[in-house]
Amino acid sequence: MQLPEHAQWxxxxxxxxxxxxxxxxxxxxxxxxxxxxxxxxxxxxxxxxIRTSAPLEIGTPVTxxxxxxxxxxxxxxxxxIHDSGxxxxxxxxxxxxxxxxxxxxxxxxxx
Numbered sequence: 001m002q003l004p005e006h007a008q009w010x011x012x013x014x015x016x017x018x019x020x021x022x023x024x025x026x027x028x029x030x031x032x033x034x035x036x037x038x039x040x041x042x043x044x045x046x047x048x049x050i051r052t053s054a055p056l057e058i059g060t061p062v063t064x065x066x067x068x069x070x071x072x073x074x075x076x077x078x079x080x081i082h083d084s085g086x087x088x089x090x091x092x093x094x095x096x097x098x099x100x101x102x103x104x105x106x107x108x109x110x111x
Contacts, residue, residue, distance in 0.1 A: 018045035018095070019105040028065040029054050043099045045108045047075065047091040056080065056088050064090065064098065071098040 025040040029052050038052030048064075056062070060077045073096055079089035097104060 018107045020044045020049075021101060021105075023099070023101065025099050026067045027052075028067070029056070030063040030065060031056075031060060040099065041087065043101065045095045045097060045104075047078070047089065048099070049087060049089055051087050053086060055086075062090065064092075066098050066100065069098060069100040071096075073098045
């Protein structure tokens with residue numbers, strides 16, 4: 001998936017470990033005894049901002065499954081935003097482009 005330059009979201013980019021990119025990717029959020037459909041709003045090499053109806057709490061370990069790529073990754077919830085829809089910040093346990101983003105920014109290199 002190639003994204004146009006204007007799709008990048010760089011708010012606070014200097015403090016970020018990797019560039020955030022706005023894109024909607026269908027995901028499944030899986031945890032102990034639950035699995036919920038969801039979508040990403042922004043992704044990076046280190047995590048994402050997601051929307052799902054799952055009642056998640058900060059610190060909850062989850063597995064993210066990305067339908068487009070067939071890839072999964074372990075992650076945990078790092079922020080919760082309850083407004084017009086439940087949004088969650090997730091951090092991947094191991095940085096990876098599980099999202100299927102091509103033409104990635106230079107800082108999306110895994111050491």
